[in-house]
Amino acid sequence: MIFVHLFLEFFKIGLFSFGGGYATIPFLYHISQVYNWYSLDELTQMVAVASITPGPVGINVATYAGLKSAGILGSALATVAEMLPSLFLVIIVSKLLRKFSDNFYVRSLIETLKPISCGLLTAVAIRLLKPEIKDIKAMILLAFLLLISWKSKKDPLFYILIAAVVGVLIAFFKL
Amino acid sequence: MSLFKLFLIFTKIGAILLGGGYVILPIITSEFVDKRKLVSHDDVIDYFALAQSLPGIIAANMSMFIGYKLRGKWGAIIAMLGVTFVPFWCIVLLASIISTLINNSYIQGALWGVGVSVIALIMLTVREMWQKSKRDNFFYTIFILTLLTLLIFKLSPIQTILLFALLGVGYKKLREGKA
Numbered sequence: 001m002i003f004v005h006l007f008l009e010f011f012k013i014g015l016f017s018f019g020g021g022y023a024t025i026p027f028l029y030h031i032s033q034v035y036n037w038y039s040l041d042e043l044t045q046m047v048a049v050a051s052i053t054p055g056p057v058g059i060n061v062a063t064y065a066g067l068k069s070a071g072i073l074g075s076a077l078a079t080v081a082e083m084l085p086s087l088f089l090v091i092i093v094s095k096l097l098r099k100f101s102d103n104f105y106v107r108s109l110i111e112t113l114k115p116i117s118c119g120l121l122t123a124v125a126i127r128l129l130k131p132e133i134k135d136i137k138a139m140i141l142l143a144f145l146l147l148i149s150w151k152s153k154k155d156p157l158f159y160i161l162i163a164a165v166v167g168v169l170i171a172f173f174k175l
Numbered sequence: 176m177s178l179f180k181l182f183l184i185f186t187k188i189g190a191i192l193l194g195g196g197y198v199i200l201p202i203i204t205s206e207f208v209d210k211r212k213l214v215s216h217d218d219v220i221d222y223f224a225l226a227q228s229l230p231g232i233i234a235a236n237m238s239m240f241i242g243y244k245l246r247g248k249w250g251a252i253i254a255m256l257g258v259t260f261v262p263f264w265c266i267v268l269l270a271s272i273i274s275t276l277i278n279n280s281y282i283q284g285a286l287w288g289v290g291v292s293v294i295a296l297i298m299l300t301v302r303e304m305w306q307k308s309k310r311d312n313f314f315y316t317i318f319i320l321t322l323l324t325l326l327i328f329k330l331s332p333i334q335t336i337l338l339f340a341l342l343g344v345g346y347k348k349l350r351e352g353k354a
Contacts, residue, residue, distance in 0.1 A: 014231045018333045024232075049273050052286055055189050055262025056196040056234040063259075063266040075267055083239075083255050086231030090239040091251055093225060104351065105344055112343025113224040114217070115314045116336055118304045119321025120227060124197055125297045126326060132290045141288065145295035153209065153299070156201045157191045159292045167288025171280045 002070050003077055005035065010062055010081035017058070024058045024082075028065055037069035059083070137175065141166055176213065176245055178253050185238055185257025192258070194293035196234035201296045204303070207241060214244060216307045227332050228340075234258065317343055 009031055017023045025047060032043050046068070050060035059079060066078025100106045133139055145159050169175075188202050200223055207214040219241075226236035235255060242254025265273075276282050308314060317339055324335050 016230060017232075018230050018331070045274050048277055049266070049270055051195075052193075052277065052282075053262060053265045053269070053273060054192050055259060055265070056192065056199075056232045058196070058232040059235060059259055060262050060266055063263050064270055067267060067270065072267055075263070079259055079263055083231065083235050083259070086229060086236050087239055087251060087255055089229045089231075090236060090243060091248055093229065094240060094243045094251075104348075108344040108347040109340055110221055111313075111347070112317060112340055113221050113336075114308055115317035116321050116339050116343075117220045117224040118301065118308065119318045119325065120224065120332055120335070121197070121200065121297060121304065122301050122318075122322055123325040125294065125301055128294050128297065132294050138287070138291050141291045142295055145292060146298065149295070149299055153205075153303075156198065156205050156296050159295055160191060160193055160198075160289055163288035163292035163295075164285040165288070167284035167286065167291075168281050169284075170287075171284030 002037075003074065006066060006069055006074055006077055007081045009035075010066070010078040011084055013062065014082040015085040022057065024061060028061060031065065035069070038065060042068060137170065176211075178246060178249055181242065181246060181250060182253050182257040182260075185242070185254050186260045188238065189258040190261035192234060192262070194289045196232065198293055198296055199234040199237050201300045203237060203241060204300065207245075214241060216303070218244065220304060220308070224336060228336050313343075313346075 009027075013024050013027045017027060025043075028043055028046075029040070032038055032040055038046070043065075046061055046064040047057075050064055051057050053060055059082060062078045062082045063075050066075035068074075069078070097106060097110075133142060141163060145163060148154075149159070184206055188199070188206060191202060192198055200219070203214075204216065204219055208216050208219060222237055222240040222244075226233050226240060229236050235258060238254040238258040239251040242250035242252070244250070246253070321335055321339055324330050324338070325332070330338070
């Protein structure tokens with residue numbers, strides 16, 4: 001029975017949460033109140049772990065909540081259930097776009113999405129600047145990363161690794 | 176591209192997806208546009224806005240759009256399973272260890288660095304989006320309005336997308352009527 005509830009709850013999250021990982025937290029809070037699968041303290045810890053492990057936070061936290069609720073099977077079920085609504089929607093939208101690619105409205109929509117997309121990402125960059133670039137060390141590292149990429153683009157992993165190593169070195173030498 | 180190969184690429188993407196879902200954009204651009212030339216830069220930009228217009232997790236939506244584009248229904252399913260493969264096992268096997276390590280100063284240091292690299296990656300992606308877009312007055316107007324709406328009026332991304340999608344399409348319809 002727990003598996004049915006688990007599936008339905010996480011399917012609901014996948015269907016009704018808009019705007020990225022942290023938007024799922026209110027739903028997870030609601031679950032903790034209704035089912036007693038995990039406590040509020042555990043939820044806080046789950047979010048912390050989910051945001052430092054690889055993968056999208058919203059999915060990691062579902063995996064973790066499923067694990068706490070019903071073990072590894074629960075974990076797999078919650079993860080898949082949360083993505084199922086998107087899967088259907090992505091397939092439907094992709095089909096419609098392909099079918100109506102010559103339609104005036106679809107073409108206009110696609111042309112309008114480009115500047116919107118650029119605006120969305122620029123806003124993310126501006127919003128992240130304040131919480132992430134807090135001191136001169138962060139500024140220097142950011143400037144360095146931008147500098148090495150200016151001439152030739154590299155694999156994103158390259159920047160992530162360099163920055164992580166720099167972070168560990170700073171912790172090691174207590175700079 | 177075989178489904179197995181697609182699974183491997185998305186497994187790699189899931190494994191290096193650190194510091195929030197937005198990094199999916201530079202990573203997908205690197206894997207599918209730059210390295211393999213299977214998807215156009217234009218498509219990636221469209222999928223990014225579409226992924227945010229649908230409910231669910233943006234990075235997963237983005238992966239499924241690319242998967243569908245390359246291999247249809249099964250491609251979308253494989254992309255979904257691939258991108259969550261490493262994160263899933265990370266949580267299932269390591270969650271208890273990680274929750275004790277979280278305050279370790281080296282881990283904190285590495286996370287600080289990753290946080291900064293995320294900004295660099297997003298900035299580079301913005302720059303690339305600019306370079307590769309056809310920038311006419313329509314582009315500039317919608318771009319600036321989107322940015323202002325998000326930063327000043329604090330509308331959510333989905334509200335902003337809906338608003339300007341309607342305005343943009345409406346404007347184009349009016350123009351067409353006149354032409």
